[in-house]
Every structure is written in structure tokens, then in C-alpha cells.
Amino acid sequence: xxxxxxxxxxxxxxxxxxxxxxxxxxxxxxxxxxxxxxxxxxxxxxxxxxxxxxxxxxxxxxxxxxxxxxxxxxxxxxxxxxxxxxxxxxxxxxxxxxxxxxxxxxxxxxxxxxxxxxxxxxxxxxxxxxxxxxxxxxxxxxxxxxxxxxxxxxxxxxxxxxxxxxxxxxxxxxxxxxxxxxxxxxxxxxxxxxxxxxxxxxxxxxxxxxxxxxxxxxxxxxxxxxxxxxxxxxxxxxxxxxxxxxxxxxxxxxxxxxxxxxxxxxxxxxxxxxxxxxxxxxxxxxxxxxxxxxxxxxxxxx
Numbered sequence: 691x692x693x694x695x696x697x698x699x700x701x702x703x704x705x706x707x708x709x710x711x712x713x714x715x716x717x718x719x720x721x722x723x724x725x726x727x728x729x730x731x732x733x734x735x736x737x738x739x740x741x742x743x744x745x746x747x748x749x750x751x752x753x754x755x756x757x758x759x760x761x762x763x764x765x766x767x768x769x770x771x772x773x774x775x776x777x778x779x780x781x782x783x784x785x786x787x788x789x790x791x792x793x794x795x796x797x798x799x800x801x802x803x804x805x806x807x808x809x810x811x812x813x814x815x816x817x818x819x820x821x822x823x824x825x826x827x828x829x830x831x832x833x834x835x836x837x838x839x840x841x842x843x844x845x846x847x848x849x850x851x852x853x854x855x856x857x858x859x860x861x862x863x864x865x866x867x868x869x870x871x872x873x874x875x876x877x878x879x880x881x882x883x884x885x886x887x888x889x890x891x892x893x894x895x896x897x898x899x900x901x902x903x904x905x906x907x908x909x910x911x912x913x914x915x916x917x918x919x920x921x922x923x924x925x926x927x928x929x930x931x932x933x934x935x936x937x938x939x940x941x942x943x944x945x946x947x948x949x950x951x952x953x954x955x956x957x958x959x960x961x962x963x964x965x966x967x968x969x970x971x972x973x974x975x976x977x978x979x980x981x982x983x984x985x986x987x988x989x990x991x992x
Contacts, residue, residue: 719908722984729980735973743789752780754787755938763956773958776948784940785962791941792970795856795925795934796918802860804867804914808906811871812898816879826872829865837862841924845933852925852941855934859924863917870913874906908985912978919974926967942967 724730742749758778766773772781814825832840844858875898928934929943937944942963949959 719984723980726980726983728976729983732973732976732980735969736977739789739793739970739973742786743793746786746790750780750783750786752783754779754784754940756780763952763959765956766958772962773956775945775959776952776956781945781959781962784945785942785966788935788940788942788945788963789966789970791852791929791935791939792922792925792943792967795852795859796922796974799856799859799863799921799925800914800917802856803863803917804910806860807864807867808871808903808910810864811868811873812875812902814868815872815875816898816902822872825868829868829872832862832865833869837920838924838927841928842931842933845928850933850936852929852935852939855925855928858928859921862924863921866913866917867910870909871906874909875902878902878905912982912985915974915978915981919971919978922967922971922974926963 756779758774761770761774761778763776764770764774764778770780770782772785775781775784810825810829814822841855841858841862844861845855848854848858879902925934926941926943926946929941930947932944932947935941935944945963946960949956949963952959
């Protein structure tokens with residue numbers, strides 16, 4: 691009986707291990723991600739902000755650009771939860787609509803940076819020679835300039851507009867993805883399966899798209915999530931300087947710019963957009979950290 695009981699115990703402990711070993715890498719990564727409590731919290735916050743941005747026309751209590759001289763700089767109350775600004779506009783409504791500009795700038799800018807940086811990085815890594823040297827030096831030169839300084843310079847050159855700010859952020863963030871794609875391409879270039887693909891006559895573009903690109907998706911996903919947080923800060927900074935979203939359209943950065951003149955009389959004008967920027971950037975960073983731990987190849991073997 692004791693032998694049967696011990697066998698049952700061994701079988702009970704071995705079954706989950708077998709299931710865990712038999713699961714796919716994607717399911718294993720998801721399981722590890724959802725074990726990361728802070729990452730899950732960040733994901734919930736990010737999804738919440740996305741829903742707020744998408745549902746802005748229905749959940750905003752007031753028109754974000756409607757002015758009223760009768761309610762200028764009113765403190766938070768039951769009627770206006772976050773108060774009103776210097777033009778009598780509801781701060782909560784502007785905060786909700788401003789989420790659209792900030793999240794769109796973050797996501798679109800990073801997608802643009804990926805679209806620019808990844809092909810260039812793959813080209814540099816797989817080509818080698820003078821092509822690799824030239825593209826790498828250009829990326830290094832751009833990385834030598836502080837991110838925000840370069841974004842401000844490009845936005846000032848392109849002109850004040852949200853679209854130009856997103857383009858400036860995309861160009862400024864692309865060298866990071868160039869280096870990441872190039873490094874992964876160089877690593878994959880020396881593997882047997884890439885050599886076999888070349889020996890079979892696959893053209894370079896097919897080798898890059900079919901055999902190299904799928905293997906660099908996990909690090910790109912992690913870097914992209916972290917880059918969105920940086921892009922949101924950049925958009926807020928550009929809007930603060932008047933180079934991003936243009937008034938009267940709401941933006942968290944432009945709301946901070948307007949609030950700086952009334953910090954003594956109406957401090958609530960700066961509190962709401964400042965907290966919103968802090969929370970959403972922190973949430974994206976938590977999600978990025980969770981993805982990095984979940985997609986770590988060393989962790990996948992555990």
C-alpha cells in the first residue's frame with residue numbers, strides 16, 4: 691500500500707511537470723507574464739486608459755473645448771470633479787480627450803520607429819561591409835544626441851502639429867530599433883538554418899523576412915512597449931513647448947503648459963495631467979518589464 695501511495699504522489703507531481711514541459715513557448719510566456727503581479731497591474735491600467743481614450747465622446751461630461759466665462763478656474767466640485775481651467779473648460783473632459791493624443795502619439799510613433807528601424811537594421815546586419823558600417827555610424831550619431839533634444843529639433847523643423855511631433859518622435863526613436871535588429875540579424879546570420887536558407891537559393895529579402903524577423907519579434911515587443919512610455923513623455927514635452935497638439939485641442943502637455951501660469955491660484959490644473967502622465971508611463975514600463983521577464987529565453991527553460 692505504501693508503494694502504491696508513493697507512486698500516486700509521484701504521478702501527481704509529475705503530471706503538472708509534464709504538462710508544463712509540453713506547453714508551447716507562447717503559453718509558457720503568457721503564464722509567466724500573468725504571474726508577474728506588477729505587470730498585470732500595469733496591463734490593467736493601460737487597457738483602462740485605452741478604453742477611456744476610445745470612449746471619450748461618450749464618457750466625457752462636457753465638451754473639452756467649450757469655454758465659459760462664468761466658471762473660470764473653479765476648484766474641484768461635484769459638478770466639475772477636477773475643476774475648470776483658465777477658460778472655464780472642464781479639466782476632466784480635457785483630460786479624457788487628451789488621453790487620445792498621448793496614447794495615439796505613443797503607439798503611432800513607436801510603430802513608425804519600428805517600420806523605419808527594423809528594415810534598416812536587418813539590411814545592415816545581413817549585408818555587412820560598407821553598408822553595415824555606414825548605417826551603423828548614422829544610427830550611432832543619432833543615438834549620441836539626447837532623445838528629447840533631437841525630437842525637439844526635428845519637431846521645430848517640421849512645424850508645430852501633432853502629426854509632425856509623432857513623425858519627429860518616430861525618427862528619433864528608430865536608431866534603437868536599428869541597433870536591436872542589426873544585433874539580432876548578426877547573431878542569426880551565423881546560424882546553420884540561415885546558412886541553409888542561403889544555400890537553397892533564398893534571396894536576402896526572403897531570408898530576412900522568413901528566417902530572421904520572426905526570431906527577433908520578442909525583443910522588439912519588449913523594446914516597443916518601453917519605447918511607448920518614452921514617446922508619451924516626448925509628446926507631452928513637445929506639446930508643453932507648443933510643438934505638438936495645438937490649442938484648443940486637449941493634450942496633457944499643453945494642459946501643463948497652461949497650468950504653469952496659475953500654480954498659486956489653481957494648482958489642480960497641473961495635478962490632473964501630471965498624475966495621468968506619471969501613471970500611464972509607469973504602467974507601460976511595468977508591462978515592458980513583465981514582457982522582458984516572460985520572454986527571456988533563459989526563463990523559458992525553467
